[in-house]
Amino acid sequence: MRLLLTVLLAAAALQAPAQSLALVGAKVYPSPQAAPIENATVLVRDGVIARVGSGLEVPAGYRVVDARGDVVVAGFWNSHVHLLPEPYRGAATRPAATLAQALEANFTRWGFTTVFDTASLPGDALALRARIDRGDVAGPQILTVDAPFFPAGGTPIYIKDLLERLKVPSFEVADAAQARERASRQLEAGADGVKVFAGAIVGGAVGVLPMDVSIARAVVDTAHARGKPAFAHPSDLAGLQVAIDSGVDVLAHTTTNGMPGPDALVRTVVDRRMALIPTLMLIEVEVRNEGLPPRAGDAMLAAASQQLKAFHAAGGQVLFGTDAGYIDVYDPTREYRLMAAAGLDWRAILASLTTAPSERFGQAARRGRVAEGMAADLVVLRGDPAVDIDALDRVRMTLRGGRVLYDAGTAPAASTR
Ligand SMILES: [Zn+2]
Known part of the structure; x- marks a missing residue:
């Protein structure tokens, strides 16, 4: 009986149509490069953008949101997060409200309608996604790499204690066959x-331990055979070389250990069409948390910023990401x-928040722009990022698939941290 009830409730949630909604009077940026539409109306029906334009009539039965003075852009992607904090562990069995609150406070409250989990505990992100997809938990679109791949003896120093405490099986891989086997298994799941x-x-005398290229290549090839992307954590020049040689698609960070000149990064990385996630504010948070001298942080940040600048100037694809969930800072303002x-x-x-990740991750036909027929993943901003970049952080509403996931007008104060 309980099972039947669960199934019925899940089916009801699945079938509940997203409300027809009209955002009226806003300035809309259809895409980062397009001219804005002033005094626009965005009609959202059945989870998609039905119409966009100025002077549109709102059909009967729509919820009207007065968005005069606001700016509407496509839903944001955070392409580097970790669903690793306590609320997400054992996501399959956590109370729905706990998960929904965490997802709002961590992501949707900041306009993120899609997050790419670039490593968490095995199965957690998939379980959470399944609950979101069947309507049990309100949340963003979740993409995930599931468990990461470490070199043998290469469990990173900053995660070692946690993994031991949680008694999680090692993420280290000894050879290419083992790497291929686990990669296949995770992708199949x-x-x-x-x-x-x-x-x-890994710290100590070794510092940064590079992964054997044949192992990295086995993981990357297994993903590519299924049309899926490969991320890499480069850390230093040797790690960057492994990422390049193994055919990785996305660098999850800049390379601050060893500080390679930007030329090395630009020449190879842009030519190979690799994307870069800068995660600049991570450096400041780490320096603060580790109690390192601020000057050390300044030098690392300067090197990382220089890499980003050169990479962008050379036409490289930048994806926005903060490492949220590894760091406990969720407000992305500093990164902007x-x-x-x-x-x-x-x-x-x-x-970097919209069109680039949609293209990189194969969703450009459905997401990344405010246009008719696209999924109604939208952010309503109280301000214009063309005037003040901080406006990207002044989120009034976040919609995913036409459902309001966050509304500053109704959200409890606790969720605005
Ligand atoms: Zn990370």
């Missing part, structure tokens, strides 16, 4: 990509400011 620690920060300081204008930053 629903993972959307793989992540290799091309350079694993650091990217702007590195020379990316608001259009480039908006592209």
Whole structure:
């Protein structure tokens, strides 16, 4: 009986149509490069954008949101998060409200309608996604690499204690066959990509341990055979070389250990059409948390910013990402400011949040722009990022598939942290 009830409730949630909704009077940026539509109406029906334009009539039965003075852009992607904090562990059996609150506070409250989990505990992200997809938990679109791949003896120093405490099986792989086997298994189970620690920060005398190229290649090839992307954590120049040689698609960070000149990064990485996730504010958070001298942080940040600047100037594809969930800072404002300081204008930053990840991860036909027929993944901003980059952070509403996941007007104060 209980099972039957669960099935019926799940079916009801699945079938509940997203409300027809009209955002009226907003300034709409259809894409980062397009001219804005002033005084626009966005009609959302059945989870998609039915119409966009100025002076549209709102059909009967629509919920009207007065968006005069607001700016509407496509839903944001955070392409580097970790569903690793406590609320997400054992996501299959956590109370729905606990998960929904965490997802709102961590992601949708900041406009993120899609997050790419670039490593978490085995199965958690897939379980959470399944609950979101069947309507049990309100949340963003979740993509995941599931468990990461570490070199043998290369469990990173900053995660070692946690993994031991949780008694999680090792993520280290000894050889290519083992790597291929686990990568296949994870992808078969629903993972959307793989992540290799091309350079694993193990500390001590070794510092950064590079992954054997044949192992990295086995993981990457297994993903590519299924049309899925491979991420890498490069850490230093040797790790970057492993990432390049193994055919990785996305660098999950800049390379601050060893600080390679930007030329090395630009020449190879842009030519190979690899994307870069800068995660600049991570450096500041780490320096603060580790109690390192601020000057050390300044030098690393300067190197990372210089890499981003050169990579962007050379036409490289930048994806927005913060490492949220590894760091406990979820507000992305600082990242926007650091990217702007590195020379990316608001259009480039908006592209890193919308069109670039949609293209990179094969969803450009459905997401990334505000246009008719696209999924109604939308952010309503109280301000214009063309005028002030901080406006990207002044989120009034977040919609995913036409459902309001966050509304600053009704959200409890606790969720605005
Ligand atoms: Zn990370």
